[in-house]
Amino acid sequence: MIKSPHPYGQYAEQCAGLQAPLACLNLDLLEQNAQEVLRRAGGKPVRIATKSIRSLEVLRYVSRLSPRFQGLMCYSPWEAAALAQAGFDDVLLGYPTMDAAALSELAKYSVRAHHVTLMADGLEQLQLAETIGRQEGACFAICLDVDMSSSLYGIHFGVRRSPLRTVEETLRLAEYIRRSPSLRLRGVMGYEAQMAGVADRVPGATMMNTIVRHLKRRSGKDIQERRSRIVQALSAEGHELAFVNGGGTGSLGFTAADASVTEVTAGSAFFNPALFDHYAGLRLYPAASFALPVVRIPKQGIYTCFGGGYVASGKAGKDKYPRPIWPECGILLPNEGAGEVQTPVQYPEAGSGVSLQTGDWIWFRHAKAGELCERFRELHVVKGGVRIGTWSTYRGEGWCFG
Structure with missing residues (x-):
């Protein structure tokens, strides 16, 4: 919840003479939000979600605030290429792609001192990356996206993202990657959208808040058990992971407490848009x-x-x-x-x-x-x-x- 006084009256003076509509970013409040992110992340590194920021200068500024801000998670393959070109050396594409032209562009960065990691959750995505890698003489790093949604009381609690749910399904894709000279497994992501993106402290919605918090508690146990089983199974099969990613602004504390997770992701927290006023335990400011x-x-x-x-x-x-x-x-x-x-x-x-x-x-x-x-x-x-x-x-x- 917002704890600071509204600064907007001051903004009118600071922006006097400018033409509206305009957007404003308060760095003092952004820095306070960054400290809250680090606090809730425990001692774990934080990957910055670019889709919530979409400004090179803001990404650079946040990255310099702490050595624990390590790497970016972007949303587009062309964005990944642009960020690598801009000098960011650890870029995780947060969503799968079937864009052959973009993969050809990204192949340039797979042979340099950059870590541009593709996301995949299906065989077709891996086969396309493999084909482009073979054509371009590149080896693509891959992160497998594992579904973290839960089925509770006949309700699908979560979002429709990855089809990968079981240990067996994940191991099959990991083995395909291991056998390909154009692919290498670098990480695993398990994003618990139902924890990170569902408010549980909405004014005037006491009953719904109670239900959501109950579903989150039930789902949380399922998430931790499934993610841990998958990570352990990959390790047992000899797959070495550079990272296990999870979390978002609304679930930082929960995800950081999972021993199988090596890094968490945050993006919205830095700006703190209005939807995040209604999450229990978050102390963020409207930057x-x-x-x-x-x-x-x-x-x-x-x-x-x-x-x-x-x-x-x-x-x-x-x-x-x-x-x-x-x-x-x-x-x-x-x-x-x-x-x-x-x-x-x-x-x-x-x-x-x-x-x-x-x-x-x-x-x-x-x-x-x-x-x-x-x-x-x-x-x-x-x-x-x-x-x-x-x-x-x-x-x-x-x-x-x-």
Whole structure:
């Protein structure tokens, strides 16, 4: 939960003279979030999830904050190539790919002093990588993605990701990799999305919170047992793993406590989008936000902003809307939400003390971390109460990875 006072009133002064819409990153709050990540990770290394950040300069900044921030997890093969080209030497592709052209590009980095590791959970992915590796004279490092979802009370608790669930299935793919001169097994990932990505402290949802926490406890035991069995079986068959990866912002403490895991992943924690306000035990601060200008006032207490339709991905719902946070007490209109071109924000007629004019700004937080930087070319960076400059986002670099 947010513990710090809102800094948005200061942002208006720090960003005076700039043109909105704009996005802002507070490095003091980001650093506090980074310390919370390290605390919850115990003594284990933390791999940074790039999809939640999408800015080269922010990735470099976070990487320098502690020697325990080791490596990146990216979401696109073309992104992996771009990050390797930018100088990052340990890049894990977090999702499988069937993009032959991208694999040909990545083959360049498999023969250099880079660790670009592909993700796989099926034979077809391995066969394509093997074919490209043979053509390019490369040997691809592979990480096997093992499903960590649970079946509880007839409910699929988790997400539909990898088809790899059992020891036997995992060993079969590992053996295929061992027999191929173009592939080598480097790691295993078991991402427990139902632990990392499901809030369990949502205001006004006491019964659902209780149910989710119960499901998490039941699922947690299953996750640890299955992940441990798979890692032990691979070791018994002579497979040497450089890493066993797991976790996300919402499950850092749980995953770090698993003896079979050698590193955890975090991304959203550094920006702390609005969805992560409702996780038990997390002490994070709102480091990233964006401002929209008021362009008209259709009625007293309603201020219509330009833009704002930055709705987060995932299951559709009001929790995926951006949240107006400064001035306080603003709400989105239920019949309009956040619009592609305009977003009306309503304030109570009495009690809020808010009186805005056209040209004034309303500050928002995005529901999820990753898509924020897809909307802006740059982040206005604040540290020590002073705006110190701008950092490019992927969009500002001209990058679009889908």
